Amino acid sequence: MLLEASHLNIAYGDAPAVWDVSLDVDEGEIVSVIGPNGAGKTTLINALAGLLRPRGGALGIAGTDLMSVASHDFCRHGIALVPESRRLFAAMSVEENLDIGGYRSAARRHRNESLEQVYALFPALRERRRQIAGLLSGGQQQMVAIGRALMARPRLLLLDEPSLGLAPAVVNDVFAAIGRIHRGGVAILLVEQNVPKALEIANRAYVLEQGRIVASGAPEPLLARAEIREAYLGFAN
């Protein structure tokens, strides 16, 4: 297994948000996490990225225990995050944002190579490399957020609702890009509210409700379950 999380408990102050969640992602996999608003998806993915520290449970990547690793060292272990609502460094240029993504020393050595890969994936960014990131369109900003994470040369890419607020055509582009990244050998954990898309692309999926995993498995058997179809696709049959 690449990423292994077991029995994670995550809380904000005294308010617990995620209970006893176990989840894993293997090399070469795309794993989706779906669930309603407020289920704890962002909480979970941020904990996997090191931004939030779990109260209990175990977290490891490729055999390394992450529980005692400093937040700013998570990326050294091959984890990169495309956060919810992008969180670009808005006043900095596109290329500066990408450089922050490639800040860790192992990534710096491959800067030019990584930049080429990102620009090949998102040609629109190459022309806009000197523009201020905060002034780009939503879709372009999402490209920068993904590109920034790729600059870290991750083994596991964490994506939190990359389709949020984007037009359907742009959503398709973003999912196409995710597919290409995956084919390039990067394992992917995807949090999505766009359930059809998330399940279409995934090898496996987890359903998170009220901070707990309520179902998991391959997409087809999950979709075969009436209560899941009703809850996430809006029809029972």
Next chain:
Amino acid sequence: MAKYMIRPSRRAVLSSLAAASLVSAGRRVYAAPAPIRVGCTLALTGPLAQTALVHKLAAEIFVADINKHGGLLGRSVEYVLYDDQSRADQTRSLYEKLITVDNVDLIMAPYATAATLAAISVAQRYGKIIIYSSMAQVYLATYDRAFPASHGGPHPEISNPKVILDAWASTPHPPQSIAIAASKFPSALFEAKGVRDLAQKRGIKVAFYLEYDFPSRDMNPIAARFKDANADLVWLGCLGVEANQLIEAMTKIDYKPPRSFYLFPASGPLASAPGGEGATAFSNYEEHPPMDKFKGADVLIPAFHERAKAAGMPYTRVDFQAATEFAAWQMLAAAAQATSSLDDAKMADWLKHHQVETVVGKLRFNEEFNCGDDLSKVKQVQKGKWQVVWPVAFRQPGTTFIAP
């Protein structure tokens, strides 16, 4: 601290620790009979601190001396001093506190005009006699029991400019033109306007009359203007370090005015400034003959040298500020002794009808605003030392007024 906006209480406690060694505030020494407590604030911190320190030393010297000689009315004198941080609003509340909380017997005025006015307004409310040593605009002190120790007469805006222009008029080549710049500090503006009006009346050309912000950061442009005007007499209505700043700025552009006058300079630094030679200023006291024989000079001069040196002050000679503060205490003690009381009304009444022999000369208080004569003199930097050069009667034998 005056220029900062916020004064957090916990930090303030920390910050005052360093100043605590300077302030003997609130420390009471109980002895029988109970001491006479004289309350006062001074600008121990903030922009006025350098001159206020001189007042503090002079006051301490007086108190130490009177206690050495049996105190006042058979009781020792205790000096209760607070730091007003060069702020008039602080001064007001601290005098309230001195009178109502500390219950001091007598009060003395603080340093500088704004603070003095604040203190006088509190004194008036409680009917306290208050003797002030550093406010030129005596007409602002309409309170019946406020007495000046600094003597510029009842109308210094008229008499002071006369003193300085008379002094220069006595030289072989009196100035034909004058350039005036004054700090926007009340007492400086008031003197500046006075000298401008008198110069015009006497047919001396006023090259310019300028006002600049206090405290100033940058005297370079003003130096450039003085150089450009090239008047016979440069008159700067400055406060403290500004005189030195102007001289440095003029030196940088290779200008030395033929005659110069500085209103309230820091005496020591100006006397020792390269380029300060020949500069003039007001004085009411310098520690050379004949004034070193005035009443109390034998106490003040040696003690001031010693304490000023101990306080690390580079210039240890007694000047205007020290002598006036000392004279103020001499007045307070004289009134208490003559009336055998600490009663504010009786002491005030006595002062109005009597003359007091002090270190700055014989003072009287029976004219408008409790004033007497204008005793202002003109001093000049000569070989790094101040010499009184005008009126001639106060000139040290063997010295002259150096003028073009």
Next chain:
Amino acid sequence: MPSVTLLGQAVIAGVLIGGLYGLLAAGLSLSWGLLKYINVSYFALAFLSAYLTYQFGTFNGIAPWWSAVILVPAFFLLGVLQHWTFMRLRVTELTSLVVTFGLAVLIESLIQWIWTADFRKYESGFSGLTSKIGPFFVPTLDFLALVSATILAIATWSWLRWTYVGKALRAAAMDPEMASAFGIDHRRLSFLLSGICSAYAAVAGIFIALIATLAPSEIGTWIGVAFAVVIIGGVGNPLGALLAGILIGFAESVTMAVTQPAWAPLVSFTILIVLLLWKPRWT
């Protein structure tokens, strides 16, 4: 109408003092923009450096450039120590103004305790140096201050703009959490920056000692103008601070030369207000 000589001399004086404004404002600008601390203790630190330069020069015979060799690294360490303390005390952007103000008062008291409230003038022997260009005089020390300010501002600006550490600092100021997700150890970098801010104060202080007459109370006279310079130049922008310093120095000096000098502060705050309303890109 003022003469050409007067006007020219005023322009020179204004531009040169702008260098000092830029040096003094740099620490506040960087720490406000990148550390989120509104640190007014740098003004007091600058005066501490000035007094030390005066002390070394007057009593120990140490030339000002050797003082710089001692003071700049020493103040760098002081800045690191200060930052460590602020982190321990959990100082925030909001409380920083109050805390550093208290620190400034404390340093001012310390200065007054050691050197008294009296004026001190460092007679370095260089203060009279001046070059004559046509009818104009350019004081050497003021000119050196401007040159140093320019070199430092360009160096700092380039460092922030082009290096990984510089970019990391800017990113961490915008979103420390995301910066850390990409391996940026904001704590370590912030020590470095805090040291640099404090070292700037040391440099400013050395020139203040050489150019000005020292009194503890003088600290306060520079704070207002430094805030104006920081805001006009753009918070976190060292080059902007220098340019704004020159702009304000120039505007004030020319005002003082051609009109009532008392209007000078009015002019700089008018510039500030106009720029705040107009909001050009760099602010």
